[in-house]
Amino acid sequence: MAEAASATPAGRRVARDERTPSQIFLREFRRNRGAVVGTVLFAILILMVLFAPYVTRFDPIEPNYGVRFSPPTAEHWFGTDRNGRDIYTRVVYGGRISLLVGVVAVAIGSILGTVLGLVSGFYGGLVDNAVMRFMDFVLAMPGILLAITIVFALGPSLVNVMIAVGFSTMPQYARVVRASVLSAKQLPYVEAARAAGAGDGVVMGRHILPNVFAPVLVLATLGLGSAVLSVAALSFLGLGAAPPTPEWGLLISDGRGVLRRSWWVATFPGLAIMVTVLAVNLIGDGLRDALDPRLRGQV
Amino acid sequence: MTTTPHRLRWPILMAAVMLLSTLALTLSVAQAQTSLTIGSRLEFTVLDPHKSSAAFDAPLFFGIFDYLIQRDGNTGELYPSLATSWSVSDDGLVWTFELRDDVVFHDGTPFDAEAAAFNFERMVDPATESQYARFEIGPFAAARAVGSHTLELEFSSPYGLLPSALSTYGMGMMSPTAVERLGDEISWNPVGTGPYRFVSFTPGQSVVIEKNPDYAWAADFQARSEPYFDTITFRFIEEDATRAAALERGEIGMALYLDAFDWLDFEADPDFETHGYDRLGYPPAGLFINVMKSPTDDVLVRRALIHATDSELVRDIVFEGIYDASGGVMSRFSFGYDAEAGEMYPFDPERAGELLDEAGWTLNTSTGFRERNGERLTIEYLTLSGVANQAEVLEAEWRRVGIDTNVLVQDNPAQQNTAQSGLHNVVWSQWGGVDPSALQGRYGCENIGGGWNFAHYCNERVTEIFAEARAETDQDVRAELFSELQQILMGDATIVPLYNVKILVAARQGVDGWTPSDATGWFGYLLNLHERD
Numbered sequence: 001m002a003e004a005a006s007a008t009p010a011g012r013r014v015a016r017d018e019r020t021p022s023q024i025f026l027r028e029f030r031r032n033r034g035a036v037v038g039t040v041l042f043a044i045l046i047l048m049v050l051f052a053p054y055v056t057r058f059d060p061i062e063p064n065y066g067v068r069f070s071p072p073t074a075e076h077w078f079g080t081d082r083n084g085r086d087i088y089t090r091v092v093y094g095g096r097i098s099l100l101v102g103v104v105a106v107a108i109g110s111i112l113g114t115v116l117g118l119v120s121g122f123y124g125g126l127v128d129n130a131v132m133r134f135m136d137f138v139l140a141m142p143g144i145l146l147a148i149t150i151v152f153a154l155g156p157s158l159v160n161v162m163i164a165v166g167f168s169t170m171p172q173y174a175r176v177v178r179a180s181v182l183s184a185k186q187l188p189y190v191e192a193a194r195a196a197g198a199g200d201g202v203v204m205g206r207h208i209l210p211n212v213f214a215p216v217l218v219l220a221t222l223g224l225g226s227a228v229l230s231v232a233a234l235s236f237l238g239l240g241a242a243p244p245t246p247e248w249g250l251l252i253s254d255g256r257g258v259l260r261r262s263w264w265v266a267t268f269p270g271l272a273i274m275v276t277v278l279a280v281n282l283i284g285d286g287l288r289d290a291l292d293p294r295l296r297g298q299v
Numbered sequence: 300m301t302t303t304p305h306r307l308r309w310p311i312l313m314a315a316v317m318l319l320s321t322l323a324l325t326l327s328v329a330q331a332q333t334s335l336t337i338g339s340r341l342e343f344t345v346l347d348p349h350k351s352s353a354a355f356d357a358p359l360f361f362g363i364f365d366y367l368i369q370r371d372g373n374t375g376e377l378y379p380s381l382a383t384s385w386s387v388s389d390d391g392l393v394w395t396f397e398l399r400d401d402v403v404f405h406d407g408t409p410f411d412a413e414a415a416a417f418n419f420e421r422m423v424d425p426a427t428e429s430q431y432a433r434f435e436i437g438p439f440a441a442a443r444a445v446g447s448h449t450l451e452l453e454f455s456s457p458y459g460l461l462p463s464a465l466s467t468y469g470m471g472m473m474s475p476t477a478v479e480r481l482g483d484e485i486s487w488n489p490v491g492t493g494p495y496r497f498v499s500f501t502p503g504q505s506v507v508i509e510k511n512p513d514y515a516w517a518a519d520f521q522a523r524s525e526p527y528f529d530t531i532t533f534r535f536i537e538e539d540a541t542r543a544a545a546l547e548r549g550e551i552g553m554a555l556y557l558d559a560f561d562w563l564d565f566e567a568d569p570d571f572e573t574h575g576y577d578r579l580g581y582p583p584a585g586l587f588i589n590v591m592k593s594p595t596d597d598v599l600v601r602r603a604l605i606h607a608t609d610s611e612l613v614r615d616i617v618f619e620g621i622y623d624a625s626g627g628v629m630s631r632f633s634f635g636y637d638a639e640a641g642e643m644y645p646f647d648p649e650r651a652g653e654l655l656d657e658a659g660w661t662l663n664t665s666t667g668f669r670e671r672n673g674e675r676l677t678i679e680y681l682t683l684s685g686v687a688n689q690a691e692v693l694e695a696e697w698r699r700v701g702i703d704t705n706v707l708v709q710d711n712p713a714q715q716n717t718a719q720s721g722l723h724n725v726v727w728s729q730w731g732g733v734d735p736s737a738l739q740g741r742y743g744c745e746n747i748g749g750g751w752n753f754a755h756y757c758n759e760r761v762t763e764i765f766a767e768a769r770a771e772t773d774q775d776v777r778a779e780l781f782s783e784l785q786q787i788l789m790g791d792a793t794i795v796p797l798y799n800v801k802i803l804v805a806a807r808q809g810v811d812g813w814t815p816s817d818a819t820g821w822f823g824y825l826l827n828l829h830e831r832d
């Protein structure tokens with residue numbers, strides 16, 4: 001009996017220890033109800049956007065002057081705009097652009113920021129000082145204002161919006177990565193790698209980078225929400241997409257003038273942005289909780 | 300548990316009674332006062348007509364200032380105002396004006412020939428940095444008082460346009476003593492002879508003016524002889540929808556420059572009344588076609604572009620059919636309008652297709668777009684953010700004849716700079732001027748690059764016509780010159796005509812007397828505004 005009793009917990013403990021980190025992560029993530037809801041919402045959004053031609057039978061650009069300013073009906077779920085275009089269709093197609101531009105902007109910001117943070121934290125000294133003071137300089141300016149300035153300088157276009165939003169979010173990644181690198185480079189496995197004769201590039205790329213990846217992932221996910229917002233804001237101001245491209249910010253800008261009379265033109269694109277940002281933020285929170293060992297197990 | 304001691308209660312009660320009665324008194328006084336708040340789009344750039352070059356400032360000037368000559372916007376006719384009569388010398392160089400002798404500035408200074416001469420000298424003084432007034436006064440040489448109320452204006456070359464120019468918003472008569480006393484401050488504390496006096500200016504918010512009780516020199520053609528409202532407040536509300544909402548809630552009594560949709564709402568609402576009028580003499584809105592940049596350097600492509608444009612559809616979709624058609628490079632109401640030129644290119648997509656075929660742009664049926672030597676027929680379309688929805692209608696129209704359109708939306712002044720660079724095929728623009736000679740700003744060779752010649756068009760005969768029309772005083776000869784001008788400009792297909800702007804105004808029920816001054820087309824004479832009984 002005694003042997004059996006002691007064997008069971010020991011066996012369980014062994015089984016738990018054998019779980020891979022990704023299994024632990026998945027379990028933690030699934031426990032977070034908000035994160036699951038966010039993931040489902042986001043998955044639906046992505047699917048709708050990818051299969052846009054299959055979820056709507058209207059064209060996002062071709063005008064249909066016969067049904068101008070129709071309120072939401074069974075035919076036009078979100079109503080129609082000044083040119084008789086189906087708002088639901090434009091919101092779905094607009095998601096392609098808004099999400100793509102948001103993702104690319106985050107990619108630009110996170111890759112640039114990670115590389116700079118890595119180099120800065122790893123080498124320290126003069127390099128660190130130069131890079132981080134520049135990051136402070138960028139960080140000192142409000143993100144959206146900086147993005148507006150950059151787009152003004154480069155000229156209004158979606159590509160420039162990606163660059164501008166990416167650049168203005170870069171310092172956040174650089175700071176987080178640098179902080180993680182500072183602690184990671186003291187760890188024994190880095191010393192071991194050095195002792196084994198690994199060069200700077202190998203140590204940075206193969207040993208330190210994977211260990212600072214988690215916070216970057218969390219930050220990038222949360223950043224996607226604000227990037228989608230920034231992109232929409234810039235387009236709203238006329239600095240991003242050009243008509244007749246369906247882009248969420250542009251759709252809201254279109255509807256703004258007729259808000260008093262036709263509320264649906266601006267409202268549904270606004271809701272689309274809200275749902276997207278909410279979903280992404282829920283996922284980001286879930287990721288942070290699941291990836292951070294200090295928060296794990298807390299109720 | 301605090302209670303007021305007994306001995307304190309009486310004074311508090313008495314204070315309350317006094318406060319209430321004061322309040323009631325102020326309210327009854329306020330009710331006896333008549334006032335009107337007008338919602339305008341943009342903040343006034345300066346309160347000085349000689350310095351302003353923004354038509355949005357004009358509404359204020361037609362309240363505070365009087366002009367030697369005034370125009371009735373309903374008919375386009377010119378009438379005596381501060382000047383009772385005028386004549387021109389045989390060589391066309393010297394104009395003589397007889398002035399009214401009963402006019403007094405708001406600061407008590409009498410208006411006479413010396414004061415008028417001072418104003419013209421101030422307009423051309425480099426220190427004033429005048430743009431619009433300086434432009435309108437043309438080849439001005441000198442101003443002289445030859446009698447107490449007789450003014451002579453001398454020009455270096457004949458200037459037939461002068462009477463019309465004197466009615467434009469930059470020509471307001473300011474008090475010379477106030478200018479000397481206030482120095483640069485005068486530009487923010489205007490002193491004129493008009494029906495309303497300046498009271499205050501709150502940057503970013505409002506301008507307040509009050510009734511000039513001494514006003515007894517209204518021009519004969521005006522509907523009223525004296526101002527009605529005790530105070531008029533201009534409030535700046537940039538967003539069209541917000542301005543409409545402010546009128547709906549009663550925050551303002553009158554809203555200028557409304558969106559067609561909102562305007563139609565007010566028209567249907569018995570609590571409001573609406574006014575709308577075509578901008579007389581004001582050239583229309585359209586797309587200038589760049590004659591230097593491929594593919595619109597080919598006149599066939601330019602003609603095809605106009606034939607492919609259903610401007611009526613633009614007016615119906617964007618302006619709910621309220622705006623009128625434009626007549627080529629001029630509004631159909633303008634002096635000198637040539638109907639033959641204005642209707643040279645009716646909407647005809649088939650004809651557009653034939654012209655493009657002729658120009659070598661053949662339809663690629665797999666893409667739906669036209670190509671020549673593997674290059675797609677693409678029009679670079681530059682527009683302003685407020686009118687971007689027109690681009691959407693046109694993009695769809697042009698796509699039907701196989702033209703691909705890239706739209707670039709910018710705000711001013713970026714749009715103007717981009718247009719000047721000449722990198723675009725078509726540029727949306729509308730512009731002003733009370734006489735067709737204003738077209739020089741848009742088609743004069745000297746205005747390519749730095750100016751407003753967005754078509755980048757330069758033509759020797761056109762240059763001659765501008766010079767001849769400026770010097771000519773015979774209106775019939777001028778009308779012939781302008782006919783020829785329009786034939787050339789439309790023959791070379793330099794513009795896609797779209798519409799003639801209508802000024803859309805709505806007010807609370809009872810506010811009446813909105814009469815266009817037309818000098819810029821933007822506003823009427825404040826003098827005639829009143830409340831019906």
